[in-house]
Amino acid sequence: MKSPAVNRIPRRGLMFVVSSPSGAGKTTLCNRLLQADPDLSLSVSATTRKPRPGERDGVDYHFIDQDEFLRMRETGAFLESAKVFDNYYGTPKAQVEEALSSGKDVLFDIDWQGAQQLGEIARDDLVKVFILPPSRDELERRLHTRAQDSAEVVAARMAKADSEISHWAEYDYVVLNYELDESEALLQSILVAERLKRTRQIGLGAKVKAIIEGS
Ligand SMILES: Nc1ncnc2c1ncn2[C@@H]1O[C@H](COP(=O)(O)OP(=O)(O)OP(=O)(O)O)[C@@H](O)[C@H]1O
Numbered sequence: 632m633k634s635p636a637v638n639r640i641p642r643r644g645l646m647f648v649v650s651s652p653s654g655a656g657k658t659t660l661c662n663r664l665l666q667a668d669p670d671l672s673l674s675v676s677a678t679t680r681k682p683r684p685g686e687r688d689g690v691d692y693h694f695i696d697q698d699e700f701l702r703m704r705e706t707g708a709f710l711e712s713a714k715v716f717d718n719y720y721g722t723p724k725a726q727v728e729e730a731l732s733s734g735k736d737v738l739f740d741i742d743w744q745g746a747q748q749l750g751e752i753a754r755d756d757l758v759k760v761f762i763l764p765p766s767r768d769e770l771e772r773r774l775h776t777r778a779q780d781s782a783e784v785v786a787a788r789m790a791k792a793d794s795e796i797s798h799w800a801e802y803d804y805v806v807l808n809y810e811l812d813e814s815e816a817l818l819q820s821i822l823v824a825e826r827l828k829r830t831r832q833i834g835l836g837a838k839v840k841a842i843i844e845g846s
């Protein structure tokens with residue numbers, strides 16, 4: 632689904648955060664948004680988790696060991712970082728700064744801890760969306776049908792689902808992910824509306840002046 636063009640006026644880049652309990656569908660939805668929208672760039676996280684079948688280093692994640700992760704954290708290389716399900720995850724600063732300064736919006740697939748940390752440093756540019764599954768049973772079904780984690784890992788993620796869901800009210804928007812096309816369209820609507828916010832369109836004053844002056 633191609634996203635509509637809204638970039639006629641220069642504007643500040645958005646930091647678009649998508650969080651959910653594990654298995655609700657945020658990675659699938661983020662990939663759809665990225666495919667449809669050339670103005671959106673993914674923040675590729677670093678993690679100490681082992682790659683799942685098919686995951687590519689540098690594309691899905693930067694897969695690093697714990698020593699390297701802790702060294703990067705120590706030297707301030709992360710915008711935010713957190714321990715999630717016994718693994719470390721972090722957002723490398725450099726790529727986000729580069730994407731924002733080249734006029735892209737940046738998409739973050741991160742948990743509530745990361746969303747809170749980004750909120751402390753980038754409130755005005757941050758848009759936070761929480762994805763909910765239609766039900767707990769459906770969440771479990773999705774984790775099983777993804778078929779990429781052991782039964783123990785799925786059970787551990789389900790055991791954390793309620794506490795992750797409890798953060799839903801910290802988000803600007805909540806999308807119930809019943810059906811992928813519908814959820815993708817809802818996320819695109821949020822992106823379009825946020826991009827059109829007057830306060831983000833830094834070139835608007837000059838455009839209005841040009842319209843008034845007839846130039
Ligand atoms: N609306 C939907 N209807 C049916 N299946 C879905 C839907 N959304 C996602 N799925 C499926 O659910 C599974 C989990 O999705 P996904 O990996 O995107 O979840 P996630 O929220 O990113 O999980 P994690 O936090 O563990 O990375 C995948 O197999 C995906 O294809």
Ligand SMILES: Nc1nc2c(ncn2[C@@H]2O[C@H](COP(=O)(O)O)[C@@H](O)[C@H]2O)c(=O)[nH]1
Nearest residue numbers: 676712713715720721722740741742744745
């Ligand atoms: N705080 C952060 N959370 C992150 C980051 N990258 C991913 N995540 C979240 O971790 C869980 C598990 O992801 P999985 O790929 O192992 O299933 C999920 O909620 C992700 O959103 C990050 O850089 N920081």
